[in-house]
Amino acid sequence: xxxxxxxILAGMAVLAISACTKTDNYDGxxxxxxxxxxxxxxxxxxxxxxxxxxxxxQIGWTTPQTIPSKFDGTFEDTKLFKGGYRVIPTGGAFxxxxxxxxxxxxxxxxxxxxVTPYIVIKNFTATLTGTTLNITYDIDAPIxxxxxxxxxxxxxxxTTKLVGTGASIRDFSDVNAVTINxxxxxxxxxxxxxxxxVPNLIPGRxxxxxxxxxxxxxxxxxxxxxxxxxxxxx
Amino acid sequence: MKSIHxxxxxxxxxxxxxxxSCQKLNVPPKNIFTSDVIFNSQAGIQSFLATLYQDLxxxxxxxxxxxxxxxxxxxxxGFLHGGNDxxxxxxxxxxxxxxxxxxxxxxxxxxxxxxxxGDIRNVNIMIAELPKHATQLTQTGVxxxxxxAHFLRAYYYFGMAKxxxxxxxxxxxxxPGASLSTLQVHRDKEQAVWDFIGAELDLGYKMMPATSDAGxxxxxxxxxxxxxxxxxxxxxxxxGSTNFVDGEAHTAGFAGIPASAATAYFQAAYDAAKLLDxxxxxxxxxxGDKVQNYVDLFLKPNSPENIFxxxxxxxxxxxxxxxxxMSPRYFTADALSRSYPTLDLVQLWGNLQVTNSDGTPKRxxxxxxxxxxxxxxxxxxxxxxxxxxxxxxxxxxxxIYPSFSGTAAAEVAKQPNSRSYILSGDTKTLxxxxxxxxxxxxxxxxxxxxxxxxxxxxxxDYNRVQATVGLxxxxxxxxxxxxxxxxxxxxxxxxxxxxxxxxxxxxNQIRARAGATLYGSVDLTKVRNERRMxxxxxxxxxxxxxxxxxxxxxxxxxxFKGLMPYYVYDENKYIFLAEPExxxxxxxxxxxxYYEPIPGGEISKNPNLLPNNPGY
Numbered sequence: 001x002x003x004x005x006x007x008i009l010a011g012m013a014v015l016a017i018s019a020c021t022k023t024d025n026y027d028g029x030x031x032x033x034x035x036x037x038x039x040x041x042x043x044x045x046x047x048x049x050x051x052x053x054x055x056x057x058q059i060g061w062t063t064p065q066t067i068p069s070k071f072d073g074t075f076e077d078t079k080l081f082k083g084g085y086r087v088i089p090t091g092g093a094f095x096x097x098x099x100x101x102x103x104x105x106x107x108x109x110x111x112x113x114x115v116t117p118y119i120v121i122k123n124f125t126a127t128l129t130g131t132t133l134n135i136t137y138d139i140d141a142p143i144x145x146x147x148x149x150x151x152x153x154x155x156x157x158x159t160t161k162l163v164g165t166g167a168s169i170r171d172f173s174d175v176n177a178v179t180i181n182x183x184x185x186x187x188x189x190x191x192x193x194x195x196x197x198v199p200n201l202i203p204g205r206x207x208x209x210x211x212x213x214x215x216x217x218x219x220x221x222x223x224x225x226x227x228x229x230x231x232x233x234x
Numbered sequence: 235m236k237s238i239h240x241x242x243x244x245x246x247x248x249x250x251x252x253x254x255s256c257q258k259l260n261v262p263p264k265n266i267f268t269s270d271v272i273f274n275s276q277a278g279i280q281s282f283l284a285t286l287y288q289d290l291x292x293x294x295x296x297x298x299x300x301x302x303x304x305x306x307x308x309x310x311x312g313f314l315h316g317g318n319d320x321x322x323x324x325x326x327x328x329x330x331x332x333x334x335x336x337x338x339x340x341x342x343x344x345x346x347x348x349x350x351x352g353d354i355r356n357v358n359i360m361i362a363e364l365p366k367h368a369t370q371l372t373q374t375g376v377x378x379x380x381x382x383a384h385f386l387r388a389y390y391y392f393g394m395a396k397x398x399x400x401x402x403x404x405x406x407x408x409x410p411g412a413s414l415s416t417l418q419v420h421r422d423k424e425q426a427v428w429d430f431i432g433a434e435l436d437l438g439y440k441m442m443p444a445t446s447d448a449g450x451x452x453x454x455x456x457x458x459x460x461x462x463x464x465x466x467x468x469x470x471x472x473x474g475s476t477n478f479v480d481g482e483a484h485t486a487g488f489a490g491i492p493a494s495a496a497t498a499y500f501q502a503a504y505d506a507a508k509l510l511d512x513x514x515x516x517x518x519x520x521x522g523d524k525v526q527n528y529v530d531l532f533l534k535p536n537s538p539e540n541i542f543x544x545x546x547x548x549x550x551x552x553x554x555x556x557x558x559x560m561s562p563r564y565f566t567a568d569a570l571s572r573s574y575p576t577l578d579l580v581q582l583w584g585n586l587q588v589t590n591s592d593g594t595p596k597r598x599x600x601x602x603x604x605x606x607x608x609x610x611x612x613x614x615x616x617x618x619x620x621x622x623x624x625x626x627x628x629x630x631x632x633x634i635y636p637s638f639s640g641t642a643a644a645e646v647a648k649q650p651n652s653r654s655y656i657l658s659g660d661t662k663t664l665x666x667x668x669x670x671x672x673x674x675x676x677x678x679x680x681x682x683x684x685x686x687x688x689x690x691x692x693x694x695d696y697n698r699v700q701a702t703v704g705l706x707x708x709x710x711x712x713x714x715x716x717x718x719x720x721x722x723x724x725x726x727x728x729x730x731x732x733x734x735x736x737x738x739x740x741x742n743q744i745r746a747r748a749g750a751t752l753y754g755s756v757d758l759t760k761v762r763n764e765r766r767m768x769x770x771x772x773x774x775x776x777x778x779x780x781x782x783x784x785x786x787x788x789x790x791x792x793x794f795k796g797l798m799p800y801y802v803y804d805e806n807k808y809i810f811l812a813e814p815e816x817x818x819x820x821x822x823x824x825x826x827x828y829y830e831p832i833p834g835g836e837i838s839k840n841p842n843l844l845p846n847n848p849g850y
Contacts, residue, residue, distance in 0.1 A: 062837045062844060096480055151790075174791065218479035218825050218849065220786065 027082055033103070034076035035111045037069055037089055041120040041142055044073025045094065046224040048156075048164025048212070053091045054113070059084040059102070066090075071162060071227075082106050089113045092221025095143065116142055119150070119184075119213045121225040126209050128230060133157075133198040137211055137225060140192070141184045148217040150180045150187075155196050156210050156224075163208045163227055172198050172207075204234040273363045274370040279379060282360065286386050287449065288315050289353045291393030292544050293773035294712035295554040295693070298324050300342035312346045317551035320705045322559040323572035326776035330785070330823075331794045333771070334685055334815045335573025340789050343827025345397055349836055350390045351404065357387045358407045381441025385451045385459070388434035391427060392463045396777060397830040399424035399470075399847060400488035418840040421832075423487040425495060428467035432502055435460040439509070448535070448543055448711075454513055455542045458715045460506035461723040467491065468499030468730065469781035477783040479826045481848025489829050489847045500727045504736075507724035514541055514717040516747045524610035524749035532693045533710055541715040548709060557698060557708045560690040562683055564673045565623050567704040570682035575616045575690060575770075577795040577812055582767050583612045586797065588810040593641035595809035601629070601799055604810060610749035615770050617689040619799045619810075624700045629672035630687050631808075632798035633657040634665045638809060646813050655800060666803060676798060678816045685816040686796030692771050718744055719774070722765045729758050737761055744768055780828055789823035826850065 037052060039045040045052065052069040058081065067077045069091075086100040094115035103111055124137040135155055141147055154177035156168040168174070176198055182191070194211075201207060207230045212222035262268065272278040293299075296319040298311035305311055305324035328335025329342045360383045364376050371379070387405075394401045402419035403426065410417075422430075438456030446452035475493035483489040517531040517539040531537060546552045558569040580586065586604065590596050598604060602620025605613055617623065619630040633655040638645075645653065658670035659679045675683025695710050721744055725737035734756055741764050742752045748768070753760065762782070766775055779785040796815040799808055826849025837843050 062841050063834050064850075216786075220790070220822075220825065 029079040029081050031080045031082040031105045031107055031109065032076070032078040033067065033080055033085075033087075033105050033109050033111070034078075035074070035113065037073045037075065038112055038114045039073070039094075039120075040114060040116045045069075045115060045117055046210075046226060047071060047073055048222065048224055049162075049166045051091045051093065051165065051219060051221045052089065054087055055090045056080075056085045056087050056105075057100075059086065071164060080105055087111070089115055092217050092219040093118045093215055093223045096218075117223050118147055118215050118217065118221075119223040121211060121213065121223060124211060124225040124228070126228045126230060128201075128232065131199070131201045131203060131232060133201055133207075133209065133230060135196040135198070135209070135211060136194070138193050139184075139213055144185050147184050148215040149183050151214045151216050151220070152177050152179045152181070153194060153196070153211065153213045154178065155198050156212060157198060157201075157207050159205065159207060161208050161227060163210055164212065164224060165222060172201065201230075201232045203232050206231050269359075269363050269366075273360075273367045276371070276375070279360075279371075282356070283382070283386075283450075286353060286356060286360075289313065289350065290386065290389050290544075291348065291350065292712065292714045293326070294544050294714070295322050295556045295708075297326075297773065298346070299326050299329070299776075300324075300344065300346055302341045302344075303336055303338050305336070306346075312348060315552055317553075318706055320555040320559060320569065322554065322556055325573060325771070326773050327771050328573040329821070330776050330779065330789060331576055331792060331821060332579050332766075332775055333573040333575050333690070334794055334817065334819065336681065339819055340821040340823050340827075343824060343830070345830035347833035347835070348393060348397055348830075349833055350393065354387060354390050354404060355407055357383050357390070358405060361387075361405075362407060377441050378443055381438045381453070381456070382451055384434045385438035385442065385456045388431045388438065388456070388463070389459060391431050391434070392459070392466075395424065395427045395431060395463075396466055396780075398832055399483070399490065399829050400427055401832075402843075403427060403430050418842045420842045421488050424470070424489060425467075425487065425491045428463070428470075428491070428499070431463050432460060432467075435463065435506070444513075448540075449545050451542065454510055455715060457506045457509040458541045458720050461503045461720055461727070462715070464499045464503035464506060465723050465727055466777065466781050468496050468503060468727070469783070471499060472496035472730070473781070473783035474828065477786070477825075477828075479828070479848040482845035483829075483847050486845065488845065497731070500730045503723055504727035504731060504733075507720045507727065510541070510717065510720050514538055514720070516717055516721075516743060518747055524747075525614045528611050528614035528748065529691070529696065532713065533695055533697075535711065537713075537716075539717045540711075540713050541717060541720070543711040543713050545711045546709045548707065553706045554708045555705045556693055556710070557695050557703045558705050560694055561617075561623060561703075562674050562689070565626055565700060565703070567701050569705050571684075571689065572681050573690075574684045574686040574796070574815075575688040576686050576815060577688075577797045579766075579770060580612065580616060580688065580797070582763055583609050586810070588797070588812070589642050593643060595638070595642045595645075595811060597802070597805060597807035597809060599807060601631075601808050603808075604799075611767065613691075615690075615692050615767075617691045617694075619687065621691070623694070623696055624698070624703075626700075628674050628689065630674050630676060630684060630799050631669070631672040632676050632687070632800055634668060634670050635800050635802045635809075636665075637804040638800075638802045642809075642811050646811055668801065668803065672799075676796065676816055681817070684796075686794075687798050687810075688796070690771055713772075718747075718768050719772075722761070722768060725756070725761050726758075726765065729756065729761050779823075783828060785823040785828070786825050789821045792821045793818055794821070824849070 037045045047069045053066040054075050055064050055066050057064040067075045069075050085103055085105050087103050088100040089097055094117045120140045122138045126135045156163050157172035158168045208227050209230055210225045210227045212224045214222040272282050296314040298305050301311045323335050327333040329337045329340050364380055368376050400421045400423045403422045435456045439453045442453040471491035471493055474490050478484055515538045517537040520527045546554050558566045562571050588596055605618050617628050621628045635655050656665050661673050663670045671677050676687055677683050721740040725740035728736040738756045741756050745752055779788050794815050795812050798811050798813050829847040831850035832843050832846050
């Protein structure tokens with residue numbers, strides 16, 4: 001009897017061990033996709049969190065996935081499954097791109113997208129007077145006809161280089177927004193040359209500042225300026 | 235010998251089994267209802283219909299529009315009918331500024347994956363089966379039930395059309411054995427779905443009798459629903475063709491209707507509403523007390539205003555918890571409240587007189603004096619400071635000012651730490667013998683006391699004894715369709731069609747009952763505002779701002795306000811300050827939320843549902 005039990009136990013042990021030796025013959029998500037979102041106005045498209053993204057749909061699958069753009073207009077995802085994908089930049093603030101392109105994504109695949117921004121912010125300056133920040137900039141539109149209505153413009157102030165929508169200090173940023181609600185074509189030259197002030201910055205601190213212009217497109221998206229670092233003296 | 239016995243037994247067993255095995259087992263199973271059992275009698279059909287009515291997409295007390303922010307952690311979301319669905323404060327009103335509630339912002343736009351094709355299949359079976367049972371049910375009986383089935387099918391499709399736009403129209407029970415290519419049906423265009431809903435409701439109107447048991451449809455229920463649905467379609471056509479998110483589904487007509495179709499839909503809404511003329515009337519049993527009258531409108535079962543209601547019962551384990559979750563614990567036996575009417579809603583009725591002409595806050599001897607001169611309907615919709623319920627007073631008080639000078643605006647603009655008020659985290663703290671905050675809030679310690687200075691009054695059953703007001707014990711019916719809404723549908727359609735005269739008469743009927751001053755003329759803004767006031771908290775405004783395509787402007791980094799009562803100690807007076815609601819949350823409606831995404835699980839089962847709605 002004892003012998004029988006030990007044989008059964010031994011048999012079970014052999015089965016238990018051998019049952020685990022099957023290997024997964026699918027590759028892990030070891031493909032990557034990266035690149036730039038290039039603005040036709042020159043350089044990368046300045047973006048912020050929660051807007052510009054690359055939408056990918058793997059051929060043969062139904063659920064799309066997205067790669068959010070980084071603030072400098074680059075994007076990167078290193079955990080993708082190898083295969084053919086339909087890709088398209090989306091989320092604004094640029095003239096919609098309708099042609100998806102198909103990319104075979106493998107290790108180290110690179111692709112650059114070129115988009116035409118709705119609004120380009122030029123001559124952005126930010127100068128400090130005491131604790132008050134004076135901001136000047138000009139807004140320009142590469143294509144005027146059919147441009148969505150401009151809703152408002154505002155400064156974005158944060159204590160890190162990650163500054164934009166959803167990454168700013170409300171009392172310095174959203175509070176200082178200026179409503180425009182006008183079509184670009186109806187704006188006078190004076191209205192296109194903007195000034196903003198951010199009062200009562202905290203002495204002895206470093207802030208990062210940029211400005212944005214928000215449009216009433218499908219995503220209520222914003223075009224952004226570059227980022228300027230401001231040291232408020234003690 | 236023994237083995238021979240065994241052999242004989244084995245042989246006879248084999249023989250026996252092989253002889254009987256050739257007989258086909260053809261006994262009707264006792265545990266499965268065949269179509270004869272169900273469709274040969276009214277009783278059988280009633281039990282079949284019960285599920286179909288229970289599953290209707292009626293946005294009632296229990297409706298949870300999303301699973302965001304922990305909603306539905308008690309078990310499920312969407313259209314609920316269980317015995318413990320007690321999270322009424324996760325309501326649509328709390329995501330769009332009628333109230334502020336547990337939602338952390340506008341985050342219910344993704345919906346909950348409503349996909350009622352199981353119920354639609356049951357309706358389709360009913361429509362296919364009923365004509366075969368005319369002998370038992372009589373032809374009249376079959377026709378009436380067919381009308382009811384068309385109404386039910388329209389209601390299910392309406393629930394989907396307003397969420398997704400175009401969905402596959404399926405009118406026959408699909409054969410599960412059919413090939414995959416026939417089962418994976420493509421989306422129909424949005425316009426085709428609305429036209430289908432209109433046609434189904436026309437059939438319902440034509441075939442159903444004029445009266446029905448409470449909770450079941452009749453021809454006028456179909457007409458009333460048609461006025462609601464066609465108004466939605468008309469607005470999608472008119473406003474959705476200028477304010478939309480671009481994408482494949484839009485271009486293909488799955489999300490969006492050509493603007494040219496708007497007028498016909500407005501006309502259909504107007505005509506459907508007009509069918510109810512003289513059949514229903516506004517509840518006006520106690521015209522001498524207009525506040526009480528408006529309160530009772532939502533609590534009296536035999537109101538002539540009720541067109542279609544949904545009932546609840548403790549015995550059947552379907553009771554709801556409105557009473558226990560809309561008032562704070564102070565007035566109830568258990569549970570708590572978490573969503574509160576905003577000052578923004580209250581000010582639709584006009585600005586409250588809380589500030590003097592020089593900007594200083596008006597001094598009140600008594601909290602309750604704030605209610606003086608307000609429209610009865612407003613007082614019956616919202617509990618103001620000083621109102622009473624079950625013998626107790628709504629004693630809202632945010633804090634105490636030892637003394638107060640200056641203007642209201644200047645005080646509210648100050649940083650909190652430079653204001654001279656005394657606040658408290660609990661109701662026990664006293665200042666010079668006076669309670670600092672009210673038993674009913676407002677405070678910031680949690681959200682079970684008001685964040686805005688107001689509480690919901692509509693639908694709250696004031697007759698119940700406090701000790702009985704517990705969870706899952708409320709049985710007042712939800713009025714899904716009431717005549718006031720039909721009048722408002724009619725007025726809105728009339729204004730859109732350029733018939734402001736008709737709209738004025740409709741609106742003034744409502745205003746007279748509400749105790750408001752009558753209008754001399756109306757325009758679209760007035761009609762829409764009347765709708766917001768009359769139908770507040772009834773899960774209408776959410777869909778209104780969606781179909782008007784104004785949600786992205788109304789909820790554009792929106793913050794909502796409350797009215798905070800304070801006691802001024804050295805004057806022994808009360809003042810009221812309009813301040814941001816105490817959590818000061820931000821609400822933004824992303825434009826793609828005008829449509830919900832087709833549920834991902836359904837797309838993987840049927841890739842022909844692609845393209846998904848724009849932005850998803």
